[in-house]
Amino acid sequence: MKKILINFAHPAKSRSSVNKALRNAVVGLEGVTVNDLYQTYPDFMIDVEREKKLCEEHDVIIFQHPLYWYSTPSIVKEWFDLVLEHDWAYGSKGTALEGKLFFQVISTGADGDSYQKEGFNEFTLTELSAPFRATAKLCKLVWLPPFAITGVHGGLPSAEILRHGENYQRTIIALRDERVDIEQAKRLELLNIDLNQLIGSE
Template sequence: MARLLLYYAHPGQKFSHVNQAMWTAAQDLDGITRVDLYAENPRMDIDVDREQARLLEHDVILFQFPLFWYSTPAIIKEWQDLVLEHGFAYGSDGDKLAGKTLMLAITAAGPADAYSHEGYQRFPLRTFLTPLEQTAHLCGMRFATPYVLHASLRAPGDGTVEPHALGYLKLLGAIRDNRFDFDKAASQDILTHDTLPIRELI
């Protein structure tokens, strides 16, 4: 089994439909570590030693969050600034995360066709994730294809919340059980609930 660490970051949880459904679904899965960053750190007071210890104890680190102004919610940036220290995550002797995997599960308010050079967001979604991908690279980590739901604000009305949350549960379980094919996923720009490369149990 892979040791999976799930970080959840949503500053407005009571207004969330999709992310809350995803987080609720994740509670049904044994054998993974779940951390609600805003609940644990209401004053943004990140415990660096605790977080670094968590990272050392896990193989796959997955951040779940809604895309905020083309980036992460503020607490994830604060977490990065404090936890990914020189000498720990990068730089001289900073190889503690080498060989681990970083993955994202994100929701985007805009529809899929908005995230293109022709769409109103002007760039593919992966372009906005470049800083996180490069962070993983600098730390010697594999950056896995993200799990994405576009048009998340319309999701409650178009029936996509439940299949996306169920797909998320399948994704987490497959990662935990070493049945998720990261190499096959790498051929896709994003993953959705119906494009998950999960190996069957033998």
């Protein structure tokens, strides 16, 4: 069984609809740790040793966050700047993260069609996750495409939010139980584009 770390980053959790629902769908699952960055570090004073230990203890490292300015809420950047130390995460002696799976769970205000070359935002979410992908490569992590929920500003019906939560839970459990074909997952545009294709028999 793989151990899964979800680094959750939402600066206004009480006003969240999607990220709160997704988080509720996975919190308490066996083998899953939800690490709430804004709750733990309201002053941004990240405990680097604690974060490194958490990474070392898990096999899958996820960052779950709303898309902010085509990127992440700022504490995620702070986390990267402080935690990914030379000779720990990268460099000739930096092998702490080698082989662990790594991906983002992203919600967006704008709808999915706008995140296309021909759409308003011109870049796909997978393209926008390029700094994560490059970081993963440097740190010898295995990068997977983002799990994305789009169009939140349009007001997602509660049944749809519930369905996304169920899909998230299904994905997390399948990763934990090693039922995901990782080579196939790497090639997907988004991790949750077709869960039946991603996840083998349950």
